[in-house]
């Protein structure tokens with residue numbers, strides 16, 4: 098293990114993060130999907146070396162939990178040996194590319210998408226060392242368009258930074274100029290540089306002609322029977338190793354791959370049968386709840402968020418509900434129509450609020466908080 102990078106630090110496979118249930122780390126599946134055999138290995142190693150809990154992240158990564166320093170090294174070694182990660186921590190940290198989950202499956206993706214993903218991944222290997230959270234998204238439209246919410250966003254023929262975009266023939270070259278420009282800055286993320294300079298000035302600084310980008314599309318449906326794939330979701334993004342093994346078996350009845358999405362769902366191309374114990378109904382009320390790890394898994398959590406979220410799902414609370422164990426708001430950085438927050442005084446509630454904002458009511462019981470939000 099290496100020392101954590103100081104600017105914009107974030108856990109990776111070789112740089113685990115301490116949490117309430119031990120160390121957690123991240124596994125980044127390949128852009129074209131994780132093969133069933135690799136998913137099975139990941140599940141078995143997460144159960145053997147960690148506590149078997151695997152969160153799905155909004156960057157479409159697996160985040161297994163509950164490791165000791167020694168068992169985290171053993172797990173990382175198994176992932177590298179399986180070809181699921183780079184042995185070099187710096188290289189592994191830089192593999193921060195989100196690609197369309199149905200790459201190679203969705204015939205409605207822009208025909209240049211796969212080539213762009215491959216070219217971007219190759220270009221990124223030669224980029225300077227950037228903050229660990231620095232990420233790239235490559236979108237190709239199709240059934241599940243990705244939001245351009247990354248430090249650099251790319252689509253065939255266009256590049257995006259912080260709400261601005263530019264047309265461009267050589268996207269990997271333009272992205273490389275942006276990465277090199279950003280490497281000379283002190284901000285932890287591109288959005289901070291955007292706040293200081295403006296997105297247009299950043300694009301102009303690397304020779305691009307900016308224009309406003311259209312608003313992000315609403316999150317598409319990624320649960321249930323989709324054209325060409327089955328979408329499943331673990332409740333609140335929390336998967337068990339045993340469930341991942343079941344999904345690996347199921348994937349082998351389809352094209353043999355599992356695809357992670359930034360909506361904390363898994364897609365199984367070509368699969369028909371529905372698994373037990375996972376959400377497959379797009380109208381399930383748990384899909385309208387964003388809950389962080391909370392207590393006891395996270396040492397900062399004031400409340401058991403997932404238990405509270407499970408109870409909230411039975412209350413018919415309208416719209417999106419954000420359940421946050423503390424004011425950091427890991428599960429939903431923006432404002433949410435309904436907020437259920439853990440504080441030193443108990444449960445707090447607010448509407449149209451970020452987790453960090455002062456709540457409207459605090460010191461409530463869970464029942465009273467849910468009543469206030471209903």
Ligand code: SF4
Pocket residue numbers: 389390391392395396397398399421422423424425426427428
């Ligand atoms: S929001 Fe707070 S309690 Fe929840 S995971 Fe983040 S730090 Fe932990």
